[in-house]
Amino acid sequence: MGAGCGLTHGFGVIVAAGATLLAPLGSATAQQASNPQPVVTGPGDRIAGPSFATRSPAYGRNGAAATAHPLATQIAIDTLKQGGTAVDAAIAANAALGLLEPTGNGIGGDLFALIWDPKTQKLYGINGSGRAPMGMSLDDRAAREAKIKTSAPGRRPSFGSVTVTVPGAVDAWFSMHARFGKLPMSQILAPTISYADAGAPVPPVIAYYMAANLKRLDERAKAGEVEEFDNARKTYFANGAVQTGQVFKNPDLARTLGLIAAGGRDAFYKGEIAQRIDAYMRRIGGPLRASDLAAHHSDWVEPISVTYRGYQVWQIPPNSQGVTTLQMLGILNQFDMAKAGFASAESVHLQIEAKRLAFEDRAKFLADPTFAKVPTQGLISPNYLRARAGLIDPAKASVNVAAGDPAQFEKGDTTFLVTADSTGMMVALIQSNYRGMGSGLVPDGLGFMFQNRGEAFSLDPASPNVYAPGKRPFHTIIPGFVTKDNQAFMAFGVMGGAMQPQGQTQIVVNMIDYGLDAQSAGDAPRWRHEGGCEPEGGCKPGLGRVALESGFSQTTREGLTAKGWTLSGADGDFGGYQAIKRDPKTGVYEAATESRKDGVALAY
Known part of the structure; x- marks a missing residue:
């Protein structure tokens, strides 16, 4: 059979390199060429997994x-x-x-990474920001x-x-x-x-x-x-x-x-x-x-973590915003998210409110710890997170949200990729030029x-993130890692500035509370909240707005509106996700990639 022919065997079809598939006259493809109206309103059907999943994990x-x-x-x-x-x-x-x-x-640009070393059974963090x-x-x-x-x-x-x-x-x-x-x-x-x-x-x-x-x-x-x-x-x-x-x-x-x-x-x-x-x-x-x-020089740093439903979720400490993800999850750990229901108004509302509380702390406290006292341990203290969760009303959006006082709890445009090898070493690496191409x-x-x-950087002398020579700015890029029973469970991350803690939280909730696999957890529709204060300075008062991808149901949208949220449509700015999960019993890796981007996940 010559090059360019379709090779078939059973129900499988392989299109060889150089092949051209011609649509017959009267086909949907031919009709679309002369008719701009869409003839397809959704994806094809999958016989396994959630209907919104784009593919299977590798x-x-x-x-x-x-x-x-x-x-x-x-x-x-x-x-x-x-x-x-x-x-x-x-x-x-x-x-x-x-x-x-x-x-x-x-x-x-800069780089952060979390590395699981199977020899020492320990997670290592590197801060490669300039x-x-x-x-x-x-x-x-x-x-x-x-x-x-x-x-x-x-x-x-x-x-x-x-x-x-x-x-x-x-x-x-x-x-x-x-x-x-x-x-x-x-x-x-x-x-x-x-x-x-x-x-x-x-x-x-x-x-x-x-x-x-x-x-x-x-x-x-x-x-x-x-x-x-x-x-x-x-x-x-x-x-x-x-x-x-x-x-x-x-x-x-x-x-x-x-x-x-x-x-x-x-x-x-x-x-x-x-x-x-x-x-x-x-x-x-x-x-x-x-x-x-x-x-x-880069710095090796001790990763920080919170417990979420028996899993340990890990991040790089400040000047990274990773602590914000941990705060969101620590707050949500106080609620029965499984009972709230996957992609429901009740679930999304709790997540948005956790985001707002964590982001106010983010704006007030996060900076280069070499230049400012950052209350990292206070921000992720279980008692502090319980207190923050107590500010959330499950029935309606809070009009006023402010940073807390974690000091009393003190104890002392991006790419993301994941890799794993046969020894069990796993890497979550995130690297960025920041806004756009730089x-x-x-x-x-x-x-x-x-x-x-x-x-x-902020230019406000009162801000811990104020500009200074030789200082590292507040940093948005955050690799994520999850362990279970002191074993590596997942290396993961979500790209996209302020979307990163919001996206990472949604991934963890989707997998742990709602039982989705690594690919489906990323394919699920996402929300993004905008509003509040920023580490660079400036605040937007009020409730802000909630952008929802098109996959959320009308019931969820109406439920969120009833709770006081102002909704906007999908704008394509919902991050980019990669993950590798490992079964500690079998050593099998489950790799997933972002359906909203060009990438692919492979395993062998």
């Missing part, structure tokens, strides 16, 4: 990976099959995503911002050099690798270097976000908020917005990764790359210097964009 015993891009997942699996650890696979996938999904991450430039004071920062014309009156800059902090991802790679890696970094980075030179087709969701980023960054560059945009245009948008299926290349990034593969982390923080960054920043008038890069600034000839994570 199962395997030797290893698993789930990322936001199919090629990155394949690279992770290939790395495992070459004898690499789950950490090797995570680094390989993350490097690939910086090329393949530049809308979410890259080596100009610090503010030492040469820019709070007064300097405020003066720079005052000169910038932003997109709206009173809005602070979201792009340009004033938002750039030291990129932490590369150092975190090498810190993780030194402790848990096996393969040489040159081998780990080789697939991405090859794809950067040869190119890779762009899938539809990433193409959509690249077009949106081009439009926004171009506008901000013309307004002067982004000091230099020619490099970014040449690197990512040489022929305008990238189209779905178009082959995207980044030879500058291939060269940069080659320098890192050969020279290690010092190539980035002390060598040629650091010098190029310094020269670029001086050329455009930015504050970041080679000395800031040379002083950078600051809009691409250093000369290096092929990556700087993050704009520094936007997340």
Whole structure:
């Protein structure tokens, strides 16, 4: 049988590479070509699992990976099959995503990870976030911002050099690798270097976000908020917005990764790359210097946790917002969520109220603990969480929500990926350039964009998150992990700024309270609440608004409205999810990926 023929056996159908399927005259596809009205109103039927599930989880015993891009997942699996650890696979996938999904991450951004080590039976956390430039004071920062014309009156800059902090991802790679890696970094980075030179087709969701980023960054560059945009245009948008299926290349990034593969982390923080960054920043008038890069280091940190229905849920401590997820779950642990009912108005209402309470604490207390006293243990104290839960009225939305007093309880636009190997090592890794693709600034000839994570600082001297030289900003990116009976149960995460604690909470509730598998828990419709106070400063009074995906029933919508909530429709901003769950008895992995993005989960 020649290439391009459909191969059939029993009820299975395989379409060979290069095959073309032609719709017969009169078919639904042919009709749609001449009739713009939709002829399909929902997905096809599944014979197993919930009706809203998009696919089955991927199962395997030797290893698993789930990322936001199919090629990155394949690279992770290939790395495992070459004898690499789950950490090797995570680094390989993350490097690939910086090329393949530049809308979410890259080596100009920061990284956090949680790593389960089966040898020590312990969870390790790494904080790979970067610090503010030492040469820019709070007064300097405020003066720079005052000169910038932003997109709206009173809005602070979201792009340009004033938002750039030291990129932490590369150092975190090498810190993780030194402790848990096996393969040489040159081998780990080789697939991405090859794809950067040869190119890779762009899938539809990433193409959509690249077009949106081009439009926004171009506008901000013309307004002067982004000091230099020619490099970014040449690197990512040489022929305008990238189209779905178009082959995207980044030879500058291939060269940069080659320098890192050969020279290690010092190539980035002390060598040629650091010098190029310094020269670029001086050329455009930015504050970041080679000395800031040379002083950078990642930190190994003790993960923090709360108990939820007998499971231990873990996060990275501040400056990460992971404690916010733990607060939400700790509050919900005081309610019978199973009785409330899956996707019901009663269940969603309790989750929204838990979010509002936790986010007020988030705005008031979270910051870099090196510079501010953060009451982390008080925020997740069982007594404090019970007190916060007592403020919730199950029948109606609370008009006034404020931060609590945890001190009295004291005891002393992102990508997410998960990997697991045959030994039981599991990695939850999240990495981001922050808003969109980042600051809009691409250093000369290096092929990556700087993050704009520094936007997340406050300028209020009374805030614990106030800007200071050498300080880490409040951070939204949070990897999640769950253990059960001191054994690894799940590595998981949800991308998307303030959506992350909300999304992570929904995943845990869906799995533990409502019994959904890893894939269905992510496919279930999501809610997102907006409103209240922010760590960067500013508050939106009132109840805010609740965005609901289209999968929620009319009964749920009417029930939420009756409780006082203002609802809005789906806007596509509900995060991106990946997870790997492990059965401690059989060692079988169950991997899941986000149906709202381009990715895939694989196991073997």
